[in-house]
Amino acid sequence: MANVLWLQGGACSGNTMSFLNAEEPTVVELITDFGLNILWHPTTGLQIGDQVQDLLKDILAGKVQMDILVYEGSLIQGPNNTGTMNYFADRPMMDWIKELSEVAGYVVAIGDCATWGGIPAVPPNPSESTGLQFHKKNKGGFLGADYVSKGGLPVINIPGCPAHPDWITQILVAIAVGRIGDVQIDDYHRPKTFFTDFVQTGCTNVVNFAQKVDGGFGRRGGCLFYEVGCRGPMTRASCNNILWNRQSSKTRANHPCLGCTEPGFPHHDLKKGSVMKTMKYMGTFPKEVPEGRTKLAYYMEAGFQKIMPSNKRVQETSK
Amino acid sequence: MSVKELNISPVGRVEGDLDVKVYIDNGKVTRAHTQAAMFRGFEKIMAGKDPQSGLVVTPRICGICGGSHLYCASSALDTAWGTKLTPNALLLRAIGQASETLQSIPRWFYAIFATDLANKKYADKPLYKEVVKRWSAYVGETFQIGLTASGLPVQIYALFGGQWPHSSYMVPGGVMCAPTLKDITRAHAILAQFKNDWLEPVWLGCSIERYMEIKTWDDMLAWVEENESQRNSDLGLLIRAGIEFGLDKFGQGVGKFLATGTYLHKDMYNNPTIEGRNDALISSSGFFDGENYHVFDHMKISEHVKHSWYDNQKDGLHPWDEPLPTPMKSQTLHETDFDNQYSWAKSPRYDGHAAEAGPLARAIMNANPANKDHQIQDPLFGDIIKKLGPSVFTRVLARVHEAPRIYTFIEKWLSEIDLDGEFYVKPVEKDGKGFGATEAARGALAHWIEIENGVIKNYQVMAPTTWNVGPQDGNDNPGPIETALLGTEIEDPSDPVEVGIVARSFDSCLVCTVHAHDAHSGVELSRFKL
Numbered sequence: 001m002a003n004v005l006w007l008q009g010g011a012c013s014g015n016t017m018s019f020l021n022a023e024e025p026t027v028v029e030l031i032t033d034f035g036l037n038i039l040w041h042p043t044t045g046l047q048i049g050d051q052v053q054d055l056l057k058d059i060l061a062g063k064v065q066m067d068i069l070v071y072e073g074s075l076i077q078g079p080n081n082t083g084t085m086n087y088f089a090d091r092p093m094m095d096w097i098k099e100l101s102e103v104a105g106y107v108v109a110i111g112d113c114a115t116w117g118g119i120p121a122v123p124p125n126p127s128e129s130t131g132l133q134f135h136k137k138n139k140g141g142f143l144g145a146d147y148v149s150k151g152g153l154p155v156i157n158i159p160g161c162p163a164h165p166d167w168i169t170q171i172l173v174a175i176a177v178g179r180i181g182d183v184q185i186d187d188y189h190r191p192k193t194f195f196t197d198f199v200q201t202g203c204t205n206v207v208n209f210a211q212k213v214d215g216g217f218g219r220r221g222g223c224l225f226y227e228v229g230c231r232g233p234m235t236r237a238s239c240n241n242i243l244w245n246r247q248s249s250k251t252r253a254n255h256p257c258l259g260c261t262e263p264g265f266p267h268h269d270l271k272k273g274s275v276m277k278t279m280k281y282m283g284t285f286p287k288e289v290p291e292g293r294t295k296l297a298y299y300m301e302a303g304f305q306k307i308m309p310s311n312k313r314v315q316e317t318s319k
Numbered sequence: 320m321s322v323k324e325l326n327i328s329p330v331g332r333v334e335g336d337l338d339v340k341v342y343i344d345n346g347k348v349t350r351a352h353t354q355a356a357m358f359r360g361f362e363k364i365m366a367g368k369d370p371q372s373g374l375v376v377t378p379r380i381c382g383i384c385g386g387s388h389l390y391c392a393s394s395a396l397d398t399a400w401g402t403k404l405t406p407n408a409l410l411l412r413a414i415g416q417a418s419e420t421l422q423s424i425p426r427w428f429y430a431i432f433a434t435d436l437a438n439k440k441y442a443d444k445p446l447y448k449e450v451v452k453r454w455s456a457y458v459g460e461t462f463q464i465g466l467t468a469s470g471l472p473v474q475i476y477a478l479f480g481g482q483w484p485h486s487s488y489m490v491p492g493g494v495m496c497a498p499t500l501k502d503i504t505r506a507h508a509i510l511a512q513f514k515n516d517w518l519e520p521v522w523l524g525c526s527i528e529r530y531m532e533i534k535t536w537d538d539m540l541a542w543v544e545e546n547e548s549q550r551n552s553d554l555g556l557l558i559r560a561g562i563e564f565g566l567d568k569f570g571q572g573v574g575k576f577l578a579t580g581t582y583l584h585k586d587m588y589n590n591p592t593i594e595g596r597n598d599a600l601i602s603s604s605g606f607f608d609g610e611n612y613h614v615f616d617h618m619k620i621s622e623h624v625k626h627s628w629y630d631n632q633k634d635g636l637h638p639w640d641e642p643l644p645t646p647m648k649s650q651t652l653h654e655t656d657f658d659n660q661y662s663w664a665k666s667p668r669y670d671g672h673a674a675e676a677g678p679l680a681r682a683i684m685n686a687n688p689a690n691k692d693h694q695i696q697d698p699l700f701g702d703i704i705k706k707l708g709p710s711v712f713t714r715v716l717a718r719v720h721e722a723p724r725i726y727t728f729i730e731k732w733l734s735e736i737d738l739d740g741e742f743y744v745k746p747v748e749k750d751g752k753g754f755g756a757t758e759a760a761r762g763a764l765a766h767w768i769e770i771e772n773g774v775i776k777n778y779q780v781m782a783p784t785t786w787n788v789g790p791q792d793g794n795d796n797p798g799p800i801e802t803a804l805l806g807t808e809i810e811d812p813s814d815p816v817e818v819g820i821v822a823r824s825f826d827s828c829l830v831c832t833v834h835a836h837d838a839h840s841g842v843e844l845s846r847f848k849l
Contacts, residue, residue: 008336010359013828014382014484020426021470021483028463042329044430044456046438048819049327076357079646085358085663088336090328090651119364119379126360126646161379162485217495218408218743244482245474247505253481254496255488258375266375270368272774275375276490319499319738 002067002176005059005100006041009086009093010120010129011073014162015111016043021245022165030169035176039066053089060099068175069104069149071097071132074113074120075142078128085127094142097132101143106151106175107132108158110168115157115189116141116263123269133157133189137263151180157189161260166242167194188263190236195261198291200232202240203251209233212305215254220317224256226286229278231259231267233290322349325812328356328652330822337788337827338652339818343809348818351797351804352657353788355664358628358646365778370748370770371396373778374487377766380780383828385484386419386476387759388780390581391766394755396491397591399768402746406585408493410732411479411742413582413601414506415489416757417732418476421725422483423760425517426469428719429454429462432823436560438816446560453553461521461553468517475506475729493743498736506733510726518722524552527723535702554719561712570711570821572803573673576680577786579615579756579763580604582728584693585735593617593754601728602758603694605684606669612687613670617754617765620781623666626659626790634793635668638767638779639752666789666798667781675799676762676786677825679709679717695724711824718760718826748773759783761826787825800825 008016020027020043030036040047040055047055058064075094076086083092101107109132112118116136120129131141133155139145141155148154158167171191174180184192200206208215208223215222224230232240232251239249239257250257256276259265268274279287289298328338336356341348361380365372373392378385390412397404433454441447453461473483479496480486488495514527523530525548533539543555550559561567582601583591597604597615604615622641623634630645647660655661666673674680679700684690686701700717707713750772756765762783769777789798797805800822807817 010357012379012382012385014379014385017382017484020430020466021473023470026467028457028466031457044434046434046456048330049815050813052329074359076359078358079648084649085646086336087338087356087649087651088329090326090338090653119361119376120359122364124363126363127358129359162382216743217490217745218493218497218741220497220499239482245470245477247474247477247509248481250481250486253477253479253486253488255481255486256495258487260485270365270372270376272369275369275371276487 001035001037002172003037003039003065004068004070004172005039005066006070006072007088007093007096008042009071009073009088009097010076010113010127011111013043013072015072015168016041018162018165019168022169023246025169025173030172034173036172039064056089056096056100060103062103066100066103067105068172069100069107070110070172071107071114072110074117074127074129075132076120076127076129077142078126081128097142101147101149104149106153106180107149107155108171109133109155110158110163112159112161112260112265115159118161119266122266134263153180154189156183156185156191159188159190159261159263160237161265164194164239164242164244167191190261194238194242195236197236197238197241198233199235199237199239199249199251199257200290203232203249205251210305212302217254219254220319224251224254225278227278228256228276229274230256231262231288232257234288235259235262237261323812325809325815326652327815327818330819337822339804339822340652340655340657341804341809341815341818343812346808346810348804348807348809351801352661353664353790353798353800354652354655355662355788358649358663360646362778362780365775367774370768370773370775371491372775373766373768374490377780378485378487381782381828382484383423384419384759384761384764384782386415386480386486387757387764388766389487389489390416390757391755391764393489393491394591394757395753395766395768396755397753398593398755399751399753399770400491400746400749402492402591403744404493404589404591405741405744406589407736407740407742409583409585409588410736411494411496411498412489414729414732415476415480416581417725417729418472419483420758420760421472421513421722421729422469424719424722425465425522427760427826428715429459429465430456431826432715433462435816435820435823436564438814440810440814440816441564444560444563446556446563449556450560453556464517464521465553468513471509471513471516474509478502478506490743492746493741495743497742498738500738503733503736503738507730510729510733514726518726522553522719522722524548524550524555527726530723531727534698536699536706539699557715557719561715566715566820567707567710567712569807569817570714570803570824571709572675573799574609574709575672575674576607576683577615577669577674577676577763578602578604578680578684578758579765580684581758587693596756598691601694602681603684603687603690604756605687606674607680607683608672612684612689617756619670620765621668622781623668623792625793626661627665628660628663629665638781639769639777641777641779662790664785664789666792667786668792673792673796673798673802674786675709675825676783677714677717678721678760678762679714680762681758682717682720697724711820714824761828762786782828784825784828788827800827
């Protein structure tokens with residue numbers, strides 16, 4: 001049994017929508033079979049107005065135990081660090097979060113906005129948004145680098161824009177059934193179980209990547225790394241392992257990985273030439289190369305594959 | 320001295336932060352103010368950025384209507400760049416839009432709307448026990464089935480877009496994907512599962528074909544009583560309980576409706592232009608003033624900011640002409656002075672009128688006798704609006720009425736995809752202005768873009784909730800939800816469920832509204848007034 005309070009700040013509700021797609025367990029099963037008790041959720045909560053304010057006050061007063069605080073959306077601090085661009089229950093949301101984080105068993109940040117600021121924090125960051133314990137790649141964020149919850153952990157970050165429902169449900173279940181000790185987190189506070197492999201792991205185009213066969217929009221087969229900016233080789237996430245909506249993934253649907261589980265998303269802050277395009281030196285050499293390789297080593301290896309005349313590349317596609 | 324003020328913060332289950340202040344006189348609402356309570360400034364973020372930024376950024380304005388934002392963002396670039404769209408591209412975009420909307424029907428109905436009918440307010444009604452048994456949050460019998468089935472249509476979206484929410488698979492010039500036979504077959508199978516798990520046995524209690532024979536309100540009532548299966552279906556119960564609980568008696572609104580229309584026909588929008596859009600729509604656009612239909616013209620849209628927390632802007636400007644608004648200091652609901660600024664939402668007006676956007680607006684456009692052969696021709700809501708008028712009930716009925724039709728559309732469009740055809744024609748990028756629109760599940764959605772020197776100069780988003788939840792305009796005329804709240808009887812001020820029901824009948828989505836309204840430029844940050 002675990003009491004969960006779910007709040008949204010500078011959010012699009014995308015993580016909630018993703019959560020509602022969950023299967024094994026479904027959201028209903030989480031509640032009926034896995035002992036999660038949702039104290040309130042903005043999309044499904046029955047209480048409104050003063051009833052919500054009373055619940056929040058009871059949690060702060062210790063009358064209601066809050067085992068897990070789930071936070072979705074950026075932490076809005078604007079204007080000028082007042083947080084008044086995001087009122088919730090008659091106060092700036094950031095004031096609620098400051099106090100609630102002090103009584104929470106565990107704090108789980110869901111999605112890029114809550115983890116490191118996400119799109120709202122792209123310059124000029126009009127709402128002065130940040131993440132709970134990171135701002136982009138830098139540790140700190142709203143709660144500060146030293147924050148730990150009553151359960152003894154820092155904010156558990158489940159990034160992604162949105163996060164995959166299984167990443168969310170499995171961490172909530174781990175806390176509810178007392179297995180949080182088995183969850184290891186990496187330098188960005190991401191559970192390693194989901195964020196160690198790269199998106200490329202399991203991509204149906206890995207052979208085309210290895211053989212340097214270019215792909216593109218509206219075509220079958222070919223790798224999206226070279227022209228349309230796929231970040232699969234630089235992005236840690238299990239998208240091609242635990243499929244989306246049970247069916248597919250971006251790269252399987254010929255959609256370049258946008259790198260949304262890494263703290264730089266949206267990468268290069270959307271500057272001209274960076275959206276759905278591979279940024280290159282001299283029109284040829286990709287500015288970013290797969291994780292774990294130096295640029296020179298990668299250019300030599302890729303060049304070898306591309307130009308060896310006897311190296312017959314295989315591109316077979318079928319409708 | 321019986322006037323009582325009631326502050327409701329948060330309203331909840333409206334997707335985002337909505338606060339409402341109502342004045343109650345003798346148990347009835349006499350004045351209402353809606354307050355959008357969150358600001359993110361997405362359009363401001365896009366100014367000066369890559370012209371395709373909208374494909375990545377705007378779906379993330381709203382995780383509920385992300386596919387709809389993508390439909391608009393790609394269309395706006397299509398008109399700005401003068402792209403070519405193949406029949407396959409138009410079909411796959413329409414399938415994405417339709418899948419998202421189909422998902423939203425059971426998800427919205429069970430998770431957001433129906434649980435209110437299980438409120439103790441209705442405990443003395445004869446059908447209350449049955450409503451509680453089926454629709455209580457999480458534990459209700461059909462709540463569980465409906466919520467689970469709502470994940471199926473977006474599995475189809477994922478087959479073509481990779482994932483839902485937040486794909487960017489619609490791009491200027493077409494779509495990224497080039498599906499294969501196995502994708503099409505699987506999509507058909509998932510759609511069939513949605514029908515067999517929920518749509519026919521649980522929701523309709525009859526076949527889709529039988530349901531689609533309904534043309535008038537009398538037909539609908541006869542359909543309910545035709546047999547036990549239909550009477551006891553969730554739709555049958557909604558109609559019976561809706562009338563028994565009096566949902567047809569409140570939440571009327573402004574009585575004027577706007578739809579931007581959607582589903583561009585595969586053979587009629589291959590050379591996208593703003594002028595050619597209306598005639599290429601399958602779900603038609605238009606403005607209905609309560610008596611007459613008017614052809615939709617995006618140039619007749621303007622925004623008012625007199626009561627919005629933005630500085631330095633004149634009222635009544637078209638989105639292309641809106642300047643860079645400066646966010647002002649906001650207040651809590653308690654501290655707000657409603658004679659001045661009181662919301663992060665702006666107030667869009669069509670030809671000067673407040674207008675309701677949403678499924679009811681769409682359903683009314685579908686009844687327009689001027690609709691062409693390729694457009695939806697469904698007289699039902701022309702009849703219902705005459706007999707019942709707008710209300711919480713008609714709004715909900717219009718939403719759920721769409722499910723069978725959307726099902727048949729997706730099935731047809733899947734079968735029309737030509738696996739040997741093209742899916743994408745690479746466009747030539749250039750400067751210019753563009754306009755793209757669609758119908759998100761909850762109503763009219765439009766994007767305006769201006770590209771200059773290869774980057775975004777201006778990007779404006781107008782979301783359905785902007786139309787519905789916006790504050791008073793420059794002439795102090797209230798917005799649709801503010802109007803719809805007037806006259807609502809509040810039985811228990813400590814549990815003002817009626818206010819929530821009215822707001823939820825519009826499927827208000829504040830995550831859209833709030834950011835949709837500020838725009839542009841970076842320099843103003845230092846000008847926040849404190």
